[in-house]
Amino acid sequence: QKEVEQNSGPLSVPEGAIASLNCTYSDRGSQSFFWYRQYSGKSPELIMFIYSNGDKEDGRFTAQLNKASQYVSLLIRDSQPSDSATYLCAVINSGGSNYKLTFGKGTLLTVNP
């Protein structure tokens, strides 16, 4: 069973701080990694994807990938109350069917004003 693990949280940060969300995965051959944001009662929304080791920045969001450690993270700079949501990590596993995602259970982030 190829797994994706996230701390369930809740992770609570003050407004303006950096929020750090972490994800580990078991399939060493995984190539593609995604972060989704899900507000309560809404559907998941794709916010970042990363395929190469290192950092990828998009506005206040930075995704970091370390394939050797099988670790992917999402940093949210200058956190806002509107960032309060559950963040889902998802991975495309190796071994064919590279159009299927395995999701972690998500980390609940709360940004306090």
Added chain:
Amino acid sequence: DAGITQSPRHKVTETGTPVTLRCHQTENHRYMYWYRQDPGHGLRLIHYSYGVKDTDKGEVSDGYSVSRSKTEDFLLTLESATSSQTSVYFCAISDKVQENSYEQYFGPGTRLTVT
């Protein structure tokens, strides 16, 4: 949610009743998926489709069937609904954007309650 609709958005049904959920896309994406989301379990893949009339099982397919007769429509059927199938159901679509990239986009969801 642009380009993906699900119907109905909410449904209450009784145990033993057949139920069909519909996903409709206007993006002409090849791949379509049905997930269920439950507290403590996250998103779990029920069935997926990789083309018209081409479908396969996901990790929680028991009690569910699917059909895809057109690119734009993917139907999920609960043959005989049980209380354990009370959940939020999401449809998703994807297509190959670049090598290694099959970004999935989700519909608005259907909240199903089986009494």
